[in-house]
Amino acid sequence: MAAPETPSGYPNPLLPGFNPDPSVVAVDGAYYIVTSTFEYLPGLPVYRSTDFVEWEQIGNVATRPEQLEIAEVPTNLGVWAPTLRFHDGRFFVIVGVPGGRGCIVFTATDPAGPWSDGVVIEGLNGIDPDLAWDEDGTAIITFSGLILSGPETGTHLGIQQVRADLDTGEILTPVRDIWSGSGSMFPEAPHLYRRDGFWYLLIAEGGTERGHGCSIARGPSPEGPFTAFDGNPFLTARSTIRPVQNTGHGDFVTGPSGETLLVMLGVRPRGGTRAFSPLGRETFVTPVRWVDGWPIADPVAHAPRPELRDDVAFDGPLDNRWIAPRRLPAELASVDPAAETLTIRGAGTTLDGLRPAFVGRRQLAIATRAAVTADVSRGIGGLAVRYDEDTHVDIEARVDGDGVIVTARAVVPSLRQEWSARLPAGPVRLHLDSAFPDTDSFGTLAMTSDVITLWAESGGERVELAAVDGRSLSAETAASFTGRVIGLYATSGDVTFRAFSSLGTEAPSPATFGTAA
Template sequence: MSTADTATSVATTDTASTAGAPSTPSTAASAASTPSPATAPWPNPIVSGFYPDPSVVKVGGDYYLANSTFEYLPGIPILHSTDLRKWTVIGHVVDRPGQLHSFDIPTLGGAWAPTIRYRNGVFYLVITDAMGRGMIIFTATDAAGPWSDGIVVDGVHGIDPDLAWGDDGTAYITYSGLDTTSGAGPGAHEHGGILQVTVNLETGAPLSAPISLWMGTGLKFPEAPHLYHHGEYWYLMIAEGGTERGHGISVARGSSPSGPFEPGPNNPFLSARSTSRPIQNTGHGDLVETPDGGWAIIMLGMRPTGMTQAFSAMGRETFITSARFTADGWLEADPVMLNPRPEALVIDDGFDAETLDSDWLSMRRFASDFASLTARPGWVELSGDGSTLNDPRPALIARRQRHAFAQVSVVVDPGSSGVGGLAVRYDEDHHYEVEVSAGVVTARASVAGISQQWSLEVPAGPVTATLDFVASVGTSLLSQLTSDIVVLGAIDSAGTSHELARVDGRYLSQETAASFAGRVLALYATSGTVEFTDFHYEGSDSK
């Protein structure tokens, strides 16, 4: 069986033309020795910013990657690559109302941990709409979309579902036993281990009762299972240790997709715990064949900074490392090494297209509810409804912050009665913003219900709001602990620059905010209509 035909097996063919037919793994895929190394070190992260819980599938010479998006829309981005190095967003699974129960989803809920697979000309993506619809199977014949409305796996309550097919075509969903959807599940710290059902993929009906496959090695939260058929074994790869610093990847193997499974001798075989590596929290991985016939694991990780590596401003990102099957048939992997791309990323958006580009996100409702690109050509107009950034459904469009050091600006025209601006947001409780109204600019920092603001009067007319993410330059030990400093500023209509405030970036980090997403850069309106143009982002991982 081939991943070009089915995602059950980690052996792949070079084309997708043999869909449905069994194939013999190539010599490179079957060899017990280490495969040929890549010609250059992997870039890491391969996808920077808020792209957690990655899953990848190889179809012929193409790779497709999916990530969690939680309460953000459009949901579940699909990225494409031909070399596992350069990735481009080609679409989203969730691009219309009803596919997820997004409108009332609480923070931390929504689109959790997809698995993307391919079989017989169809892409499958299985995911949990946590605190929403439940476990859902989406399908498409083109990974770029459109994707189906989604079929609920009836009565199965768990997270991080995986999809694999047995040699006889039976579809197996293997998942982590944490109930976030029935309302009757265990508490947040109780766990059912790794479970499995067989399913009818056309109806979503389970064909068997859940069975227990593995509780892991004893570390907390066994989750993110992925099942692979390679050689004579079925491999069950999981994450355990929690998604924090103890995160790691472990493996077990058995003679059938339902086990019984024998744990590997060196679990967790991939982890950064108790090390000083610049990439921490490595786990939640998916195994894939590389273009040169070797193996790699794509996983989430974080880049904590500061003197004690305490704060991860970018949240959970997507990383890669080389892996291999050893002579005795077990998986091993290299440490995940930091190798940021040297070039700066520059994004300019003059809002002169007919639609927003696909990197703009909104919260729990689609931007079409409150955004217009036609009211004033060359501008995006946002209509506020009284909701602020403290509320669950603000009128905002946002892009991910992709780099530790970045400069962001946008021209804001509030007219005579609008209020809105430019923000960096982690969640409803953690955000900094530069807000513009007629003749006034206000910088505000909100952290866990505590808010401080700084205001100044400016000449009438549009204002350029700015956010700069810079390194702390203090000389004290305390100043060296933080992740970064966020400088909130504005350039008024007369061309005068104003620095309104400098605030500590650590409060907008994964460790402090603790919600599951990451930093986004938001344009927002709280009341009236506010128009924006000339959005500019320039980011780099070098100071």
């Protein structure tokens, strides 16, 4: 699909749905992006493009559980903020897994994989690691000094740096404090570049919420000393009416036309006061001009693809876009290509647990109609949209005598509500639709992001069970840093699914009171 008409010529979001903390590299006429995945496996998706418009997920860095060790890790201590780089014929991903193996460096000759088992950088205490190389080939790791344990948990020590042996994981130098940022909170997400005789240090400041932004400094060497740009933050949406907010955590790359592009995360808040972002942090791009040696970034345009269709027939192995919490989808689900079905075996776990029998795909558009046909003659399960174990909305089916009981469920921290109805026996088509509120008033519906409607049909009968306010499944209310994942699950027995479909459509820009829609 061609890019929407925008000043940059690129679609925005560039990678829709749950794709935070992007890092980008250009190699031999192709572009590659890797994003964060927190508790999901496979982890660290690898996207490829030749024109910066059409992107294909070609693989995942972490395809084996032992690469990350996140089986029992809470969402927010999972896989954070990778940096993707290319050096001496190899691709490198350095990433922090605070509750798992720590700071890990993965390598591959082909970005589609397979990737190495990973080398742990022993003793590195921080997040958002960056990777660069000095002129003598020594690896430089620059990171945010966030303390994650002990009485000082949550304290930021600014941007720090070490040199390391990437083959052994040994840190070669003492930790250096190199920049504390321009004064906003949480200096993080550093990336180090060499350009026109300077070393530039790009960081995020202001927190990953509405104050987020990109700031930059430069110096004569990778260690500095660094002088901050007077125009910092040179990219931010704070206190603006722009439809894309929280823009920060950026990475530079040279685009197809030779222009500098800044790839970064952002959110698309909805509602009358634009308070709720249902898809979480997505990947965006904006052009950058260099003036007197400093970057000037264009505001991030909102240019979504008008339609995103995702239909799965289960006529072959599960593709690399399927993910599952803390386990690989293949551990939970089996495909029968001849019957075009997928079967998930439940083992008594529910969506409230750390390791549910759930396999899903990123929700790609705010307004989405998802459906699947479920055979629950041998088990209990259904269709769900999940933010994390504390926040999910689902529609579930089970056999009851000569009929099927369907139950809609909305779960947010400390609250749970259910609605049930009966349908004739047989396979049941389960539907989960999110839509923009249909209202002209300045009331409750006008304030929310979307409404999630749960309905089902079987034996020629149809029943609508619930219409759920979607604001609780948003970046501003869920405790995790993830996004919506729509998927299939089983709580007990074997549940067989066929014909999964998802169709997303986008409005040109979020509706906001006092501004044009």
